[in-house]
Amino acid sequence: MTLYPVMFTFRDVVSGNGFLGGVTIGGRALIVPEDGAWSIYGVRPAPIAESGQTPLEAFAKFKDAYKRVLFDLAEDAKCFDDFKKFAERFYFEPDSEEEKRWTDAVRAIRSGQVEIEESINRLPKEDPENRPAFISISQLQEKSRFTPTDNVPDQFEFAAAA
Amino acid sequence: MAQITIGELEAMLADCIPGATIGMKTHNRVVYHPDGRTYPSLPRYDNMMVMHIRKLARFFKIFDCAKKHIQSL
Numbered sequence: 001m002t003l004y005p006v007m008f009t010f011r012d013v014v015s016g017n018g019f020l021g022g023v024t025i026g027g028r029a030l031i032v033p034e035d036g037a038w039s040i041y042g043v044r045p046a047p048i049a050e051s052g053q054t055p056l057e058a059f060a061k062f063k064d065a066y067k068r069v070l071f072d073l074a075e076d077a078k079c080f081d082d083f084k085k086f087a088e089r090f091y092f093e094p095d096s097e098e099e100k101r102w103t104d105a106v107r108a109i110r111s112g113q114v115e116i117e118e119s120i121n122r123l124p125k126e127d128p129e130n131r132p133a134f135i136s137i138s139q140l141q142e143k144s145r146f147t148p149t150d151n152v153p154d155q156f157e158f159a160a161a162a
Numbered sequence: 163m164a165q166i167t168i169g170e171l172e173a174m175l176a177d178c179i180p181g182a183t184i185g186m187k188t189h190n191r192v193v194y195h196p197d198g199r200t201y202p203s204l205p206r207y208d209n210m211m212v213m214h215i216r217k218l219a220r221f222f223k224i225f226d227c228a229k230k231h232i233q234s235l
Contacts, residue, residue, distance in 0.1 A: 035163040039213040041220075048203045049217035051163065068189035069202050075188055090202060095221050 003105040004031040004120050005159035006040075007131045008059070011152035012067060013140060016074035016083050020140040023070060023087055024152060026133050028102055028159075029062065031055050033117065043102045044133045045069075046095035055119050059156050084137045091135040102159075109160050123158040131157065164212040164234035171204075171215060178219075178227035195222055 011024040028043035035051075040058040042048035050065050052058035069090060077083035106128055108114050168184075168191075175182045181196035184204075191204040201218050204210060212234045219228035219235060229235045 035212070037163055039216075041213075041217050047201045047217070047221050049213050051211060051213050065203050072187040072189050072192070072202060090200075093199065093221075097220055097223065 001032060001034060002114055002117070003101055003108075004055075004116070005029075005102050005105040005109065005128070006031055006059075006123070007126060007128065007155075007157045007159050008063075009131075009152060009155040010063060010066065011154075012070060014070050014074045014083070016077050017079065019077075019080035019083065021074065021080060021083050021087075022136075022138045022140045024134075024136045025091060026131055026135075027091075028099075028133055030098065030102055030105060031058060031120065041098060042066075043095065043098045045091045046093055046098055047090070055123070056156075063154060080139045087137055088135060106159050120158055123156065125160045126157040128159045131159075165209045166212055166215050166232060166234075168208045168210075170232060171210075174215075174228050174231035177231065178224040179222060193218060193222075 006029050008027050008029065014021045014023060027045060030041045030043060032039045032041065037051045037053055038055050038058040039049060039051045040062045048062060048065050048069065050058055050061040052061050070087060073086040073090060074083055077086055172184065179195055183194045185192045185194060186206065190202055191206050193201040193204060201221055204214055215228065215232060216235050219225040
């Protein structure tokens with residue numbers, strides 16, 4: 001079974017109890033063809049999984065699952081600082097086994113010995129060194145200036161040297 | 163893909179993570195490990211696809227125990 005390492009960037013606005021939070025993440029996941037479908041397993045953030053009939057469908061459902069977690073965290077948070085703390089804890093919750101699978105998958109892809117499925121091979125490719133994992137959370141209602149450069153489209157990339 | 167019932171999940175957790183609890187949020191079902199870790203993204207449905215439990219089992223490092231209860235893992 002081939003594991004495909006992918007990277008993604010999401011920027012979302014989350015409404016909470018008296019605050020508006022902006023959450024941007026650069027994340028990692030593994031896409032796996034299994035059980036007649038495509039599963040996607042979070043690496044960072046780790047505690048999420050989804051599946052779909054295609055890699056892109058699995059990714060879309062993964063994005064939705066991620067947002068639903070943020071919405072629950074916003075509901076639990078009494079204030080922005082709580083939300084920030086909860087979201088960072090969720091993002092940084094470690095899964096060493098999944099991180100190792102991701103690193104091993106990157107190494108296997110780089111070795112050139114893995115036959116890559118066409119639907120994965122069509123994804124944009126990026127070197128993981130150029131896409132560090134990160135999370136950034138800001139309180140939007142306190143920003144005094146908004147510009148179009150604040151916008152970040154969802155990105156989904158195959159972790160391979162371009 | 164195989165489906166797992168909430169009853170199967172509860173039975174597995176009772177054996178593999180004694181003291182674990184399951185909570186219902188507005189958008190997800192949440193599993194609380196007694197050591198403080200949280201798995202926040204299980205579906206609210208009473209039947210869930212096996213890959214959700216596969217991930218949860220890896221996340222909490224209980225895969226071998228979980229597999230004894232849920233063979234399709």
